[in-house]
Amino acid sequence: MKKNLLLIPFIFVGFSSCDTLNQVAQSTVQQYGNPSQLEISNGLKQALELGTDKSSDQLSAVDGFFKNAAVKILFPPEAQKVESTLRSIGLGKLADNVILSLNRAAEDAAGQAKPIFINAIKQMTLQDVTNILLGRQDAATQYFKRTTTQQLSASFKPVIQNSLSKVGATRYYSDAAAAYNRIPLVTKVNPNISDYVTQKAIDGLFVVIAQEELNIRQNLSARTTPLLQKIFGYYDRNKR
Secondary structure, three states: OHHHHHHHHHHHHHHHHHHHHHHHHHHHHHHHOOOOHHHHHHHHHHHHHHHHHHHHHHHHOOOOOOOOOOOOOOOOHHHHHHHHHHHHOOOHHHHHHHHHHHHHHHHHHHOOHHHHHHHHHHOOOHHHHHHHHHOOOOHHHHHHHHHHHHHHHHHHHHHHHHHHHHOOHHHHHHHHHHHHHOOOOOOOOOOOOHHHHHHHHHHHHHHHHHHHHHHHHHOHHHOOOHHHHHHHHHHHHHOO
């Protein structure tokens, strides 16, 4: 009888331990199980805001375009003969100045993207969020292309035009084009460069955003908060 009485405290401790384990298990399921719709919405929007801010900051820094081979802006395709010809006749420095100036203009414009992306994120519906989370690896990038390209172009173009003038790119490119156009029997090129730089700046921005999106989808260490871990864990289990 005395032995049985001695066992009673341990039985209660056992029950208490089981209850604690159950609570821990339930807490783990709540934290890392399927997220609610609100968690998906808040978590994905948080990730997109962080990703677009980082992309904009990266490209708006000095050499953000110029020293990134994936987005560096070179002579337009129709003007590549201009560059090669200039270099062949000893005007390589002029060609280098053009390329540097084009990239500096794009870097000046990239900082304008943040409020445009934030507005696009705020406008997302629950269906948009779900489609992005469970869609292709570039689903968010494609969403931004559809919803922000026109605004980005309108915002970037005046900044780029001003910057091209400020850093001398308009003059450098016009001088390069004029020097090329004076060569006999060549096809003349348009000396206006601002539309080209605007489009390349936008293209480069989406390249970097796509890289950020792929990183958070594939790299566990990029999921820096419990909420991001939860919603992208759900993505890992349900991706198409």
